[in-house]
Structures are given as C-alpha cells and as structure tokens.
Amino acid sequence: MMNRRLFSASLASGLLLPHLAHAQASWPQGRNIKLIVPFAPGGATDIIARIVADKLAQMWSCNIVVDNRGGAGANIGQEAAARAEPNGETFLLASVGMATNPALYGKLNYDPINDLAPVSLVAMVPNMLIAGKHLPVNNVAELVAYGKANPGKLTFASSGVGTSIHLSGELFKKLTGVQMTHVPYRGSSPAIQDIMGGRVDIMFDNITSSLQQVRGGTLKGLAITTAKRSPFAPELPPVNDTVPGFDVSSWFALFAPAKTPAAMIEKMAADTKIALADAGVKSKLDALAAESVGSTPKELGDFVARETDIWGKLIREQKIAAE
Numbered sequence: 001m002m003n004r005r006l007f008s009a010s011l012a013s014g015l016l017l018p019h020l021a022h023a024q025a026s027w028p029q030g031r032n033i034k035l036i037v038p039f040a041p042g043g044a045t046d047i048i049a050r051i052v053a054d055k056l057a058q059m060w061s062c063n064i065v066v067d068n069r070g071g072a073g074a075n076i077g078q079e080a081a082a083r084a085e086p087n088g089e090t091f092l093l094a095s096v097g098m099a100t101n102p103a104l105y106g107k108l109n110y111d112p113i114n115d116l117a118p119v120s121l122v123a124m125v126p127n128m129l130i131a132g133k134h135l136p137v138n139n140v141a142e143l144v145a146y147g148k149a150n151p152g153k154l155t156f157a158s159s160g161v162g163t164s165i166h167l168s169g170e171l172f173k174k175l176t177g178v179q180m181t182h183v184p185y186r187g188s189s190p191a192i193q194d195i196m197g198g199r200v201d202i203m204f205d206n207i208t209s210s211l212q213q214v215r216g217g218t219l220k221g222l223a224i225t226t227a228k229r230s231p232f233a234p235e236l237p238p239v240n241d242t243v244p245g246f247d248v249s250s251w252f253a254l255f256a257p258a259k260t261p262a263a264m265i266e267k268m269a270a271d272t273k274i275a276l277a278d279a280g281v282k283s284k285l286d287a288l289a290a291e292s293v294g295s296t297p298k299e300l301g302d303f304v305a306r307e308t309d310i311w312g313k314l315i316r317e318q319k320i321a322a323e
Contacts (some may be wrong), residue, residue: 027088029266033057033064036084036092042071042171044208044288048252051284055275073097073162073322082115086259091181091268092116095252096164099307103315104162106323113308118300119254120269121288122276126249127168127225127231128207130214134198140223140242142144143202145180154180157191157203162322164250166227167311168204170318175243195219206250207232207289214322225249233290249308252290253300269297301317 017148037049053064069077076098081092098112110116112319129140137143158166168222173180184202185191188209196218203210204225211233214221223239224230227247239246246259256273258264273294275281285292295303314320 010251018024022316026176027267028060028062029063031089032174032319033062033088034067034084035064035089036067036069036077036081038069038074038092038094038097041068044125044206044250044290045093045095045252047288048285048290051281052093052122052254052272055278055281056271059271059275060169068152071092073101073160074111075101075105078112079110079117082110082112082257084257086257086261088256088260088264090257091123092255095253096167096250096311097162098253098255099304100162100167100311101322102308102316102321103312106321109206112304115258116255117258117265118304119256119265120272120297121250121293121300121303122272123285124249124251125288125290126203126207126230127165128210128214128233128236129168129202129203129204129222129225130192130210130272131220131222132193132195132198132200133218133220135201135220137222138220140237140239143222144176144178147176147180151179152181154178154202155183155200155211156180157183157185157195157200158182159188159191159205160186160318162315164248165204165206167314168248169202170314170320171246171248172204172239172243174314174318175246192219197223202277204248210243211289216221230289231291251303253304264308265297269295 035053037046039045047091049066051065057064069080078094083092084090137146156169175283188205191203195203210219213219221236224233224236225239226246227238227240276292276294282292
C-alpha cells in the first residue's frame with residue numbers, strides 16, 4: 001500500500017513538472033502582469049512606467065497594467081510588491097526611495113534588499129541647481145561665496161524630505177560647508193513658484209520640471225548635478241566642476257518579489273533593455289530628459305547597494321528623518 005502511494009505521488013510529480021516548466025518557458029505570453037508604481041499618477045515614475053509597460057506589452061502580446069500605490073514615501077507600493085506572489089505577474093518600478101528609505105524611516109514592514117529582487121535599471125534623470133532671479137549669483141562658485149559670506153541666510157527648497165532633490169541640498173551643504181535652511185514642499189511645482197516669487201532661494205530640482213523655466217528666463221540655471229554635462233542641458237556645467245565629489249541623479253528601476261524565478265527576471269531584464277533601445281521609447285524618455293539605461297539584475301543590485309551606502313551615511317550624519 002505504501003509503495004503504491006509513493007508511486008502515485010511520484011507519478012503526479014512527474015506529470016506536474018513538465019507543466020510547470022512549460023508555464024515558466026512560455027512566460028509572459030497569456031499572463032496579466034501588474035506593474036506597481038509607488039507614487040500617484042502623473043509623476044515621472046508613473047510616466048516612465050507606462051512608457052516601458054506599453055512597449056513590453058506590445059513585445060509580449062500580453063496585458064501589463066500599471067497599479068499606482070502612492071503614499072508613505074513610496075513604502076506602501078514597495079511593500080505591496082514585496083508581499084506579492086513571486087509568479088512573474090507582479091513587478092515594481094521604483095526610484096531612489098529604495099536606497100534611502102531604510103535610513104529615513106525608523107522601521108519598515110519590508111526589507112528592500114531581501115524582499116525585492118533587482119531586475120533592470122531603466123532610466124537616469126539629472127537634477128539641476130536652480131536659483132531665483134532675486135539671488136545675486138550666477139554660478140556655483142558665486143553661490144558658495146555668497147553662502148559663506150551670509151551663513152544661514154540661504155534657503156533651499158525640495159519636493160519633500162528624503163527625495164533626491166532634498167538630499168542633493170544636504171550633500172551640497174556637507175561638501176561646501178555652506179549653511180542653508182531646508183524648506184520642504186509637497187512636490188516641485190509649488191517650490192518653483194516660491195523660488196520665482198523670491199520667497200526661497202535655490203533648489204536642486206529634477207531637470208524635467210525646471211528646464212523650460214530656465215530657458216524661458218524666469219529662473220537661473222546654475223549647474224547640473226551629474227558628474228558630467230547632460231545632453232539635455234549641455235550649456236550647464238556640473239556642480240562637480242566646483243564642488244569635487246558631487247554627483248547625483250534621480251533613477252528609476254524595475255524590481256520583482258524576491259523569489260520570482262530567475263528565468264523570468266532574466267527575461268524581463270533582457271527584454272527591458274531591448275524596449276529601452278527602441279527609437280520610439282527613447283524619444284518619449286528624451287522628452288522627459290530621462291536617459292534610458294537598461295542593465296542586468298546584478299548590475300542593478302550593485303548600483304542599489306552603492307546608493308544605499310552613500311545616502312544612508314549622509315542621512316545618518318545629517319540626522320534626517322522622514323516626517
């Protein structure tokens with residue numbers, strides 16, 4: 001009787017394995033895939049997610065639905081992705097919060113490193129150092145000199161505590177010794193309005209938000225935050241030319257629940273790279289001043305580890321905490 005049961009179980013397993021292998025091999029055809037975005041619709045993360053999702057859905061002949069789960073500094077959406085079934089039907093498009101939130105928040109209900117698997121780096125967006133026309137500076141050297149001559153007088157805006165825009169300002173303070181007061185806003189738009197109105201002095205804003213106003217003459221563009229000049233604003237020198245070691249970008253990347261089969265993650269990464277090389281996709285990303293990247297899962301994992309280390313140290317040194 002026992003032998004018969006063992007034989008039946010063995011036979012069932014043998015019959016099941018080919019079906020599982022076929023399901024994995026045929027992925028993602030016939031699947032309904034959800035791409036979680038941990039922010040509200042309309043922002044850069046959401047727009048980039050939809051550009052990539054549309055192209056992959058076209059390539060794969062399947063449905064990819066963007067699921068916006070905003071709130072708590074991206075933690076709500078990121079936790080939802082971490083808790084999802086690792087069956088290749090849920091992915092996450094996240095940004096810098098993946099690297100900064102472990103240090104910003106006293107306790108997370110998920111582990112960004114162990115609960116989410118890296119898939120591919122998607123795009124990089126430089127920040128731009130902008131200033132109000134009321135401020136008597138026209139470049140980074142003049143800003144540093146003004147800040148040191150007027151300690152504590154400078155104010156810098158951000159789109160919220162812990163964003164790359166905020167942390168760019170904190171890194172600038174650390175590397176230059178300039179004392180500035182942080183003024184957080186709920187997004188870039190109201191911050192820009194106050195800079196143009198002379199109520200706040202500077203901001204390290206995403207280039208997408210501010211480039212039009214800089215070129216229109218309503219804001220001063222002082223520098224770009226990447227180590228090299230950006231093709232989207234080649235007229236602006238890097239902050240790094242004046243402040244060595246300053247190199248900041250906003251970034252966007254794909255992740256999956258940690259136990260998602262490696263074959264699915266590798267295919268997602270490889271096909272994302274193909275999608276990002278498409279002329280139509282590149283054109284849409286260029287319109288956002290976003291440089292398409294594409295990477296292997298290991299390259300993304302190494303990148304996030306470096307970002308986590310860099311920003312974690314700064315957050316702890318400056319005693320920054322999420323509100």
